[in-house]
Amino acid sequence: MKSGMLAAVCGLAIMTMAGTAQAAGQLNIYNWGDYTSLDMIKKFEEKYDVKVTITDFDSNDTALAKVRAGGHGMDVVIPSSNFVPIWISEGLLLETEPNKMENFKNVEAKWQDVPYDPGRKYTVPWLWGSTGVAANTKLYKGDVNTSAIIFDPPPELQGKINVVPEMGDVMALAIMYLGGEPCSGDKALLKKVRDKLIEAKTHWLSMDYSSVEKLAKGDYSASLEWNGGVFRARLENPDIKYGYPKEGFAFWMDNVAVLKDAKNVENAKLFQNFMMTPEAAGLNSTFARYANAISGSEAYMPDDMKTATEIVIPPELEAKGKFIDVCPPDVTEFYNAIWKEVLR
The missing domain is CATH 3.40.190.10 (Periplasmic binding protein-like II)
Known part of the structure; x- marks a missing residue:
């Protein structure tokens, strides 16, 4: 949802350096503006030899309308918890079963089964606040x-x-x-x-x-x-x-979901699994300054996150x-x- 949102929708292409060729290809992410750690993206690109393109949206309604219209070219979207059931009910998301992915064990227990996505069949945590x-x-x-x-x-x-x-x-x-x-x-x-x-x-x-x-x-x-x-x-x-x-x-919690008409499905699933690693979640929190739901991520976050009044209620x-x-x-x-x- 949310940190320094960009009102204009724009694209950001991040070129990958040489990495281990495990997946090779592209991944197109549709996310809130100014809400993605580029250090985290770079690590994903290098690990899987995937070029990531990020396109920004400025509201849940904007994202939903664009995908409903079709022809969007996106693979991954980051909707808020109160919108996820709409995406699911309209058949816009792919059931990727993150609950069976290798890194699901890192998701904190209270976030493993959520009302908006029971059992986490479609989404993984991004950030919450x-x-x-x-x-x-x-x-x-x-x-x-x-x-x-x-x-x-x-x-x-x-x-x-x-x-x-x-x-x-x-x-x-x-x-x-x-x-x-x-x-x-x-x-x-x-x-x-x-x-x-x-x-x-x-x-x-x-x-x-x-x-x-x-x-x-x-x-x-x-x-x-x-x-x-x-x-x-x-x-x-x-x-x-x-x-x-x-x-x-x-x-609220924002979540990583794969679109039903994604062209790069396997890379999108890799990204979901990657976002459940402590390092990826920690780097994302460090940039956006929101909490995440991944155990062990604190090791990759600055100390001020532990005591910040914006985090500690x-x-x-x-x-x-x-x-x-x-x-x-x-x-x-x-x-x-x-x-x-x-x-x-």
Whole structure:
């Protein structure tokens, strides 16, 4: 999902050096922008003599629409947990059975059997994290652990706020802020959510995925944001602080899946197995600054990942986090209608 997302879709070709010719060929990966460790990709290329091309997308909806349309040329896609069931139900993914792959033993037990992909028949973990809020504490001196920063911002933040425009995350935080549960179909509550979002938007500067650098530079003073992006911003500007809203915040996991119409299936399966090695997962976390689900990966990650406030959730707030699932179709229809009004 998520760290310094690129709004424009672009391609990045990474040329391989000589390596052991175990697989030879190509692999086309479709992933969120600025979310892939090039050091990790280089190791994969050299190990299998495969040239990797990465094409960026800026939202789950964008990725799904492109693949639905066909003719995309991709082999691997990285969808979020709440979208995986949609990809599976529409027959867009290949059942590669990662649970039978050599490196599946490295996946932490709690991530081996997940509701969105029971038994891990289609996907392997990429990275996981939370959606919360960020604030520049040089300007804002209040509590950072509240969504009021976004939905009822104080005067000092008004007109300086960014919101990452991922509908599921924004709707979940807004609903929890108003006392509901994610995927609520309560029409009275959803009307309040719509009104609150439309009102709050008058105080926002932008709805932008490419927010990390702007948050670090002070172009944004607050943001509804993913934790790894805030981590990266804080490394550039120590005044940036990540908050876990006490009203409720969202957990998510992004996942490596192989497309049903992939042209380089065997290389795609190799990549799934490779991403379950501690070194590959550790290099990815080091770059993107999100947690992963692979045991032993800590050995390949910097020490600051172990204590970062963006990674280590305050014990008193951990229970406020909700793992966002796919909402029922009728609820999603309501959300889409609200979202269209918000984006106008």
